[in-house]
Amino acid sequence: TARDTVGGNGVIAWDALREEAAGCTRCPLYKPATQTVFGEGPVDAPLMFVGEQPGDQEDIAGRPFVGPAGQVFDRALAAAGVDRSRVYVTNAVKHFKYEQRGKRRIHAKPGAGEIEACRWWVDQERMLVRPKMTVALGATAARSLFGRVVTIGRERGRELRLPDGGAAWITVHPSYLLRLPDQAMADEEFGRFVEDLRQAHALLA
Numbered sequence: 645t646a647r648d649t650v651g652g653n654g655v656i657a658w659d660a661l662r663e664e665a666a667g668c669t670r671c672p673l674y675k676p677a678t679q680t681v682f683g684e685g686p687v688d689a690p691l692m693f694v695g696e697q698p699g700d701q702e703d704i705a706g707r708p709f710v711g712p713a714g715q716v717f718d719r720a721l722a723a724a725g726v727d728r729s730r731v732y733v734t735n736a737v738k739h740f741k742y743e744q745r746g747k748r749r750i751h752a753k754p755g756a757g758e759i760e761a762c763r764w765w766v767d768q769e770r771m772l773v774r775p776k777m778t779v780a781l782g783a784t785a786a787r788s789l790f791g792r793v794v795t796i797g798r799e800r801g802r803e804l805r806l807p808d809g810g811a812a813w814i815t816v817h818p819s820y821l822l823r824l825p826d827q828a829m830a831d832e833e834f835g836r837f838v839e840d841l842r843q844a845h846a847l848l849a
């Protein structure tokens with residue numbers, strides 16, 4: 645079918661893109677990192693999630709959202725009735741940025757220059773996958789996708805338009821849910837996060 649043909653070519657182009665990204669030197673983050681963590685998921689996925697950057701475990705595994713934040717994300721997707729194997733998951737920045745403290749590698753926030761340098765890859769992924777809906781997980785993803793500083797609290801909870809016209813939704817980053825001071829707050833915020841995912845997913849119908 646035409647869809648298979650498109651999918652087939654899309655997969656070839658995606659493989660080539662991923663391969664190219666493996667050797668990316670657009671910003672200095674490639675030097676201390678183990679590897680590029682490229683996006684993953686079906687090339688024709690209607691729903692795309694963009695996170696911040698790989699963490700310690702993602703850097704080692706070479707896959708996005710497999711560490712603690714990934715586990716929260718998986719739990720929220722399941723609660724929202726979204727099958728992770730049917731969505732495309734990627735990050736705004738594709739190398740792990742960290743500070744070494746003894747044996748530990750502590751997450752460091754990517755800067756505007758790194759987000760800007762890596763936006764090229766996110767744009768390529770979006771052009772290939774052409775999702776009907778793109779969900780920004782947190783401020784770094786939103787900054788990458790919208791090309792400006794975005795306040796999550798103000799833009800959350802409604803359908804937005806990306807500069808290229810695509811539909812978008814902004815929500816918190818799952819790691820935010822891991823940092824909340826008490827259980828009641830964590831439960832409430834988790835519920836809000838699930839509701840965001842549910843609504844973004846529902847807009848595909």
Ligand code: URA
Binds near residue numbers: 696697699709
């Ligand atoms: N946090 C992210 O933003 N992305 C990952 O892949 C893992 C943790």
